[in-house]
Amino acid sequence: MRVFWTAVALVAALAVQTALSLIGPGWARILDPFLLVVVYCGLKGGETHGMLAGAAAGWMQDVHFGGRVLGLAGLTKVLVGFGVGLAGTRFQLTEPGARLLVVVMAVLLDALVLRQLAGAFDVTTGSLTVGGLAVRAGVNAAIGMPLFALLERRRWPGSRA
């Protein structure tokens, strides 16, 4: 059941990203719905769920919005999912403040890892300024926090308390 809902969330993320890219490309470059799905899966399901959701989300993003080399976003989001899942099992991350910090850190980690990976594989990419990163982190947190709170009302089968 958890797999089913994760798949639904990823399809919804693809729908949001595609619609945003058509309606307002600027917004599509700021909001990362795939990252929000990965963060939520990591927080609720631990590192394994976070990693697998990250792999699926990253590959969907790679195939549809990525550049010449596939797998960069895939590997990035695996690491983000693992990191968030690991943090979720070590620390109490149920408070809004803690979750806000997790989303912000996840956005920063996502940008940093992808940039480094791209560099390692000789793929040139655009990058974000500190201001751009801050806006990206803020927007994702502003949308992710209420979304997570909304999803909290529904208990995931097998999720931790």
Next chain:
Amino acid sequence: MARGLATNKSRLLLAGLVLGHLVAISKQVDVGDGATLFERWLFAVLSPLQGLISGGVDGVGGTWSNYVSLRGVREENERLRDRLAVTELLLQQRTHRAREAERLRELLQLRAVLPLEVLVAEVIARDGVPWFRTVTIDKGSQQGVALNAPVISPNGVVGRVIRLGPDAAVVQLLLDQESGVGVRIERSRVTGVVAGQVDSAGQLTGDLQMKYVPMLADVVEGDLVITSGLDRIHPAGLVVGRVRQVTLGTGLFKEILVAPSARFDKLEEVLVVRTPLPDVSATETVQ
């Protein structure tokens, strides 16, 4: 104990996933621009999903527009827009050919003008991440689109196909830093390569950078930049943009900024070139 086992399992999984990704990415890097079977398969499986979503978004928007405006007028408008796009492309080519006719006569190498067979495709998704500049179009291998096929608009060159599915394809825009198109200055015949330009912070600016132009080359602001055909991907003579700024670089080459002619933020329909590229020697004489 159980927690320890679970942790070990997840770390093994992480190691497996990281290794798998590294292998997958390395394989593509080794292959270069050619699409792997895996890539084609993955895109074939996932692209219809995006097509459906795009169809849904378009459907909702279209229903509302049709409700508000007269259906007949809208359809006629779309038909005329398609025809106008093709006509503008032909006009662009003919203007260019006229300018080059004198040189061709002098060289006594007048050859048949290259007819470009093009396919009209609709943009169904734009770039969704800040790292790359791509669009997805609604035509794929089943409609005759090929990998690396040049994509143009009535205003100028748009990019090339980098990922192909049966009914969709991903186009790498000229604005992407990884793009690279062989170009020349129409007036002075100086050649170079253009790609997306980034500022000092690494952000894509929306302009193009023309590289590998020697310090002594004759390039001035306002020069028209056209494809050279030397990259063996884009046919020669298509408009890329105009030189916006020329400065002396720090090395052996000039630093040249080119304002692209294609309106990337307003792309709705594009033309995919289906004609195979002839020999470079032939394309150079066609302009």
